[in-house]
Amino acid sequence: MTNSRRKFISSISMLAASTAMPIHAFDFGKTKKLKVVLVGTGVRGTSFWGKRLVDQYSDILEFVGLCDINPGRLEYGKKYIGTSCPTFTDFEKMVKKTKPELVIVTTKDSTHHEFIIKGLEMGCDVLTEKPLTTDEDKCQAILDAERKSDKKLIVGFNYRWSPYATKVKELLMNNAIGKLVSVDFHWYLNTYHGASYFRRWHGEMESGGSLWVHKSTHHFDLLNWWIDSEPSEVFAYGDLEFYGKNGPFRGDKCRTCTHKNECKFHWDITKDERMMNLYANHEHHDGYIRDNCLFREDIDIYDKMSAQVKYANNTVLNYSLTTYSPYEGWRVGINGTEGRIEAWQDIPYFKNDTIDEAEKHAKEMAQTGKDEIAYEPVILHKLWNKHETIQVAMEKSGHGGGDKRLHDKIFKSPETKDPYGRTAGVRDGAMSILIGIGARRSIETGKPIKIADLTDLKPKIERS
Known part of the structure; x- marks a missing residue:
């Protein structure tokens, strides 16, 4: 070599x-x-x-x-x-x-x-x-x-690398709101993106471990990084009340479904050339159906999820994931002894945003094309003072600009020290999924789950 x-x-x-x-x-x-x-x-x-x-x-x-x-x-x-x-x-x-x-x-x-x-x-x-x-x-x-x-x-955690998420981290590193006390974090999947998980293998517990693991691992990693501590205990609620067996009707798959004219979730995969070339044209090899009915009986994951997580540094997290929201976005409130940070992405009521939800998702996932720069606010509100609005410049494509920054770090500049500690190793990956795994176990048992009981990793008060 x-x-x-x-x-x-x-x-x-x-x-x-x-x-x-x-x-x-x-x-x-x-x-x-x-x-x-x-x-x-x-x-x-x-x-x-x-x-x-x-x-x-x-x-x-x-x-x-x-x-x-x-x-x-x-x-x-x-x-x-x-x-x-x-x-x-x-x-x-x-x-x-x-x-x-x-x-x-x-x-x-x-x-x-x-x-x-x-x-x-x-x-x-x-x-x-x-x-x-x-x-x-x-x-x-x-x-x-x-x-x-x-x-x-x-x-490959890319959310850490978006300029918007990094600004929140910077404020916390600079002790902008004092010692962390609690965090409220809520993620909303829309009826386009959220439903897509239930069409695929992600809707089956044995394949994806539920959205507690497949999707929420992104959020838990972001929170672990912001909070700069590791989770010690989780208690959760969850149920399947909308998709799967709860549907008013079901079919074989969207392409052949007799209910396509009455189902608001009908998706015509034949109009998506990439999905046809990648999946539908080759399903005879392995039986994987990309446009499965999201009301099929074998869906066994949760479609509503809520958890409370205690961290080793005594910060408490209140978390929820909604899988059939009218819009897609998220909001967070981070409380400290000296103030509060509020941040959000893609909440349509906070600005005059009329973009189609499917188009919004396509832009987020896009890896090519000209970057579209937008300014998004982060609110810093110190005790006894008026709030400050901080405008953060970011791209809308590639997960808020996180994708390209993650790639550049790995392949172009791994020798450059990152002041925000955004590169994730095996321990970061483990601590993000263990919250979701613990949440599943909590729902199954009705009891709080100690993270230290799941593997031999013992939660650290400080990540670093």
Whole structure:
């Protein structure tokens, strides 16, 4: 391995281990490129961790292999990403033949642990899409595997990297509201985006671990980072009252449903060329239906969720996730001994916003095109003083500008110290999912769940 590639891998390892560690500089593009493989060629893998890397970083990295259980989706994914690398349906065969330095995991959530562990054991650094995994046993297996390996794991949390989220972190780091006391955080999924989870494998507990894990892991990681502590206990409520068996009617799938004229949730996948090419045209290989009925009987996850989380530093979090809101957005109130921070995104009543909800989601997920800069307010209200409105410049595409900043950090400047500590390693990934896993266990038992009882990780008062 060349010196520059050694520096690259060393930098990746230190990024994952701790942002407080010194990062050594390295030179890209002067010798051989970083050898990358991707396992899981679904929409996230082929776009964010596929095509975008080829389009933006081909001078410093190259795909040497793609892997998926569906050969049709695999071949389409190869064309969409824009690579000429070989394809595989056997992960271990791919790694042995291509000898990658970095494995990117974007498979179904319940299988993340398989490829993370195999990748580490086979001598590769691993970067996984969120969530880390779906239950405490798989989480412990990942923790054990990384400890035994001399390689490291990075979790792709992009929300931390948006300028808006970073401004909130900056205020908290500067002690703008004194000692943290409590946080109220509420996320609203609309009837376009929220419903989409129930069409897919995400609607089944064994595949995605419920939205407590698949979706809320994003939110819990953001909160852990803002609060700068780790969760110690969670108590939760949840139920399935809208989707699944609660629907007024159901069909085989949207394409063939006899209720398409009366169902407000009907989605015509045939009008989405990308979804047809990626999924529908290849469903005969593995039976995965992308436009499943969201009222099918086998949906067993929750569609309403509420939790109270106590942190090791005594901060209390009140959290909720709504899955069929008229609009998509979120709001947070962070209370301290000297004031309060209020922040929100995409609440239509707070400005004259008439954008279509489907279009809004498409913009957020977009990885190409010209960045659209917007200014969004953060409210800082100190005790005994008038509130201050801080306008934050941010992009609307790529998850508020977080996507490109995450990629740049990993692939362009891992040697540069980040004052906000935004890079996430295995412990961050674990602590975000353990809140969701604990919430599930709390609903099942009716009791509060100690985070320390789930794995051998003991919550820290301070993350750093």
